[in-house]
Amino acid sequence: MTNEINELLISGLKEKAYPGAVLLVAQGEDIVFFHNVGNRAVKPKPLLMEKETIFDLASLTKPLATTFAIMKLVDEDLLDLDKPISYPIQPFPWKDKANITPRVLLNHSAGLPDWKPFYLELIKYPLEKRKSVLRQSIMKEPLYHEPKTVSLYSDLGFVLLEWIIEITARKDLSSFLNATFYHPLGLESLYLDQITADRIYEKNRFAATEYCPWRKEIIQGHVHDENAYVLGGYSGHAGLFGTALDVFTLTTALVKIYHGTRSDLLSTETVRTFFSRQGIVPDSTYALGWDTPSQKNSSSGSYFSPTSVGHTGFTGTSLWVDLEKKIIVIFLTNRIHPSRSNEKIKDFRPKLHNLIMQELGYA
Numbered sequence: 001m002t003n004e005i006n007e008l009l010i011s012g013l014k015e016k017a018y019p020g021a022v023l024l025v026a027q028g029e030d031i032v033f034f035h036n037v038g039n040r041a042v043k044p045k046p047l048l049m050e051k052e053t054i055f056d057l058a059s060l061t062k063p064l065a066t067t068f069a070i071m072k073l074v075d076e077d078l079l080d081l082d083k084p085i086s087y088p089i090q091p092f093p094w095k096d097k098a099n100i101t102p103r104v105l106l107n108h109s110a111g112l113p114d115w116k117p118f119y120l121e122l123i124k125y126p127l128e129k130r131k132s133v134l135r136q137s138i139m140k141e142p143l144y145h146e147p148k149t150v151s152l153y154s155d156l157g158f159v160l161l162e163w164i165i166e167i168t169a170r171k172d173l174s175s176f177l178n179a180t181f182y183h184p185l186g187l188e189s190l191y192l193d194q195i196t197a198d199r200i201y202e203k204n205r206f207a208a209t210e211y212c213p214w215r216k217e218i219i220q221g222h223v224h225d226e227n228a229y230v231l232g233g234y235s236g237h238a239g240l241f242g243t244a245l246d247v248f249t250l251t252t253a254l255v256k257i258y259h260g261t262r263s264d265l266l267s268t269e270t271v272r273t274f275f276s277r278q279g280i281v282p283d284s285t286y287a288l289g290w291d292t293p294s295q296k297n298s299s300s301g302s303y304f305s306p307t308s309v310g311h312t313g314f315t316g317t318s319l320w321v322d323l324e325k326k327i328i329v330i331f332l333t334n335r336i337h338p339s340r341s342n343e344k345i346k347d348f349r350p351k352l353h354n355l356i357m358q359e360l361g362y363a
Contacts, residue, residue, distance in 0.1 A: 002035075009021060009023060013037055015078070015286065016344065017335060018316055018333035018334060018344075019038050019042045019335075020038030020048075020275075020334055021036070021316075022033055022035070022050055022243075022244045023244075023330070025328070026328040029323075033337055034051060036053070040206070040208065041337065047208075051245070052205070052245075053205045053206070053207050053332075055243070055317055055323065056223055056224050056313075057241060057247070058224065058311050058313030058315040059312065059315045061240035061319075062158050065252060066162060067288065069169070070161060072266065074273075075267050075270045075272055079164070082102075087331065088164050096143055097110075097139060097143070102164060102209070103278065103280075103288065106161065107286050108151055108154055108279045108286050109150070109280045110147050112160075113154065114156070115156070116156070118134055118142070118230075121229040122134060122230045122231070130230060130231050130232070131163075136170060138160060146213060151284035151286060154235075158236035159227075159233070162235055173236065174191070174192040174234065178191070180249070185249055186249070189201070189242055189243055192239050192240055192241075193228070193234050194232065194234075195229065195231060196233075201221070206220050207337070208259045209334060209336050209337050210337060210338060210339060223238060223241075224336065248328060252263060252328065255321060274288040274289060274290065279291055290309040290311060291309065291310055292309055292310075300350070301350040301354040302321045303353070303355055305323070305325060307322070307324045307358035314336070314340075315335070316334055316335030316336060316345050317333065325362060327356075329352075330355055331349065333345060
């Protein structure tokens with residue numbers, strides 16, 4: 001399958017869908033394609049893309065960090081998906097949100113706004129107070145819709161989920177994930193960003209993202225998302241960094257649990273619940289913390305089975321898993337380098353996924 005996929009990846013470079021990319025395709029536990037093209041940075045100086053390049057995974061933080069933590073808490077009977085968030089969060093003066101549950105937050109059906117530039121105000125506060133200020137601000141935000149009536153992708157819901165994790169686990173999200181999943185799996189380069197800590201890896205190991213007008217620099221080695229940055233490097237919606245191999249190792253563990261061939265991290269029942277469309281809002285494609293293929297215009301293309309899950313990230317990252325065929329496609333790019341105005345990746349992703357499935361004999 002190498003030649004045609006290589007040619008398509010190179011065409012993505014020529015069409016300027018991205019400056020560089022890493023593609024990893026696996027069938028079962030076997031990696032069948034693993035290749036890098038282009039540059040991990042073009043400004044301020046060109047740096048070649050490498051398989052070991054560390055990416056700002058952006059909204060892959062939602063399934064691979066926040067959702068993982070929630071799964072663990074559910075698995076250990078420490079959190080009930082259907083118990084209102086007014087139970088763990090006390091006091092709770094926000095009556096319009098009293099019936100919101102972790103399930104609807106994970107399913108993007110809580111009625112919360114999708115995104116707001118909170119960072120412009122948060123920067124005025126000391127760092128240690130910003131998460132608390134943000135959480136209070138979100139709770140004061142009017143709902144866009146009644147819960148369970150509309151599907152609206154929301155960063156804000158995952159900010160609240162991080163809050164619930166902290167209360168329930170009695171640890172910050174980073175510490176909880178490191179102790180529970182990342183370190184036991186040997187994922188030393190999969191981590192949540194900490195802007196005040198010493199940099200773990202040299203800056204040049206990272207895929208560069210945008211020239212940020214607010215920070216007045218090319219972002220490389222720290223989180224691109226402004227709200228996550230101002231909070232110290234991460235929140236429940238963004239801030240996870242890692243390599244393609246890191247994402248593969250973590251995802252493979254989940255697929256094994258789903259199929260009942262691994263049981264040390266989570267139960268099969270829990271993983272299957274989170275991978276299932278919830279049916280809360282008619283025609284919604286969302287499961288719990290994950291998306292599933294839509295009938296039209298899915299980033300996964302046309303050939304992933306209905307029992308597939310995936311997610312995309314704003315920086316140009318994506319992960320799709322066909323649970324029936326046991327196929328994993330990890331496609332990491334720096335498409336917003338040096339500008340977020342480049343949206344050619346939206347048309348490129350389904351073409352790539354279709355070609356991969358054709359090459360594997362599933363089209």
